[in-house]
Amino acid sequence: MxxxxxxxxxxxxxxxxxxxxxxxxxxxxxxxxxxxxxxxLHPGAAMMIPLLPNGNVVMIHQYRHAVKKVFLEFPAGKRDHNEETLLTAKRELLEETGYEAKDWKFLTTIHPVIGYSNEHIDLYLARDLTHLEQRLDQGEFIEVVEVKPADLMQLVLEGKVSDVKTQIGAFWLDKFLRGEWN
Known part of the structure; x- marks a missing residue:
């Protein structure tokens, strides 16, 4: 090549x-x-798929100014300078949702906009969750919601979840829940 x-x-x-x-x-x-x-040039990011013991996932509603719309997303956040993305994932999960996870599984790395950015996002499955307190950054406004995976997949298929990282996460989650990936 x-x-x-x-x-x-x-x-x-x-x-x-x-x-x-x-x-x-x-x-x-x-x-x-x-x-x-x-x-x-983007510093990179991490996205988490927080899986609850009841089989549902923790997601967020967040306004995205560039498209002037509230999105249903998996929690995610950008890396701090020289930060490993697993640390980013742990920090952002607590900040955005108030959850901590004891079990972390790396899923994949995605490059969501290769035509004009070097951004990469590492995706993680987060399990064995404990709810503490949300620690939002100043100027960050997020609503935490619990979603059934089947409902999430339906929203993706209907085009109601258009955030690419969340769509990809939904398909990884579906594969994991079907036992097709461990």
Whole structure:
């Protein structure tokens, strides 16, 4: 696949925000021509599928400003600088939902928007949950809900859950609950 790769000729940062950066590269493509590529640098994130003893999952309702809408999602959050994503997962689960988990299982890594970002999200199954107290960050407004996996899958199939990380998590959860993945 080397024949498809582009050679980076130069890179410049064109935006630096609180946690996102946008870079612009000049690249030499396989056809020998020079092109401009712009992309977002993201610190990475973790998403958790918190599975309760009753078989339901803990999810959140959260407003997402970019699309101006409240979404039903699995809890997730961005990595702090040099933080392992399992630590991110543990921290974010407690902050967003008030739950701690004793049993953590890594599922997979996803790259949700490869056309314009290097973002990657590590997905974890969190079990043996204990409810403590939600510890939201300032300016964070989240409603915690309990959802039956079958209801979640129906919402995905109806297009009512369009967040890609949550859709992928729902399919991993379904596979796990069917015993097709341990």
């Amino acid at each position: 080397k024949h498809l790769e582009e050679k980076t000729l130069s890179t410049r940062q064109i935006f630096k925000g609180r946690y996102l950066k946008i870079e612009q590269d000049q690249v030499q493509a396989p056809d020998g021509r020079t092109y401009t590529r712009e992309y977002i």
